[in-house]
Amino acid sequence: MIATCRSCHQAFWRYRRDHPPSGFCSLSCHAAGPTKPKRDDVLPPKPDVVLANMVRHRLYFHFTTSLLGWYADCATCEELETDYAASLEYHWETASKELVADANYRWAQQTSSKANA
Ligand SMILES: [Zn+2]
Numbered sequence: 001m002i003a004t005c006r007s008c009h010q011a012f013w014r015y016r017r018d019h020p021p022s023g024f025c026s027l028s029c030h031a032a033g034p035t036k037p038k039r040d041d042v043l044p045p046k047p048d049v050v051l052a053n054m055v056r057h058r059l060y061f062h063f064t065t066s067l068l069g070w071y072a073d074c075a076t077c078e079e080l081e082t083d084y085a086a087s088l089e090y091h092w093e094t095a096s097k098e099l100v101a102d103a104n105y106r107w108a109q110q111t112s113s114k115a116n117a
């Protein structure tokens with residue numbers, strides 16, 4: 001059976017129920033004990049979520065809904081900008097892959113219906 005190690009959070013194949021110790025991929029992981037999932041495993045929030053937080057923060061702290069202003073000495077603004085960049089970078093890649101797959105699918109549908117006609 002496939003299991004997820006409670007220490008290193010890698011998937012591993014358990015051949016026997018009693019070895020390695022239940023819930024761990026190896027004896028060294030068992031010795032290390034269970035840990036919280038790594039922060040890398042957490043996906044960045046969606047760009048529109050970060051954007052909404054940005055708008056809310058600017059409204060309450062800078063009394064504006066504009067995203068164009070630059071508040072160099074505001075740590076929250078800086079943090080949100082960084083989050084937004086990371087979010088765009090991550091989700092843009094995912095989104096564009098989906099778009100390409102969708103376009104390819106439509107193209108295949110069109111060409112096959114023409115061939116049948
Ligand atoms: Zn492990």
Ligand SMILES: [Zn+2]
Nearest residue numbers: 071074076077
């Ligand atoms: Zn700010």
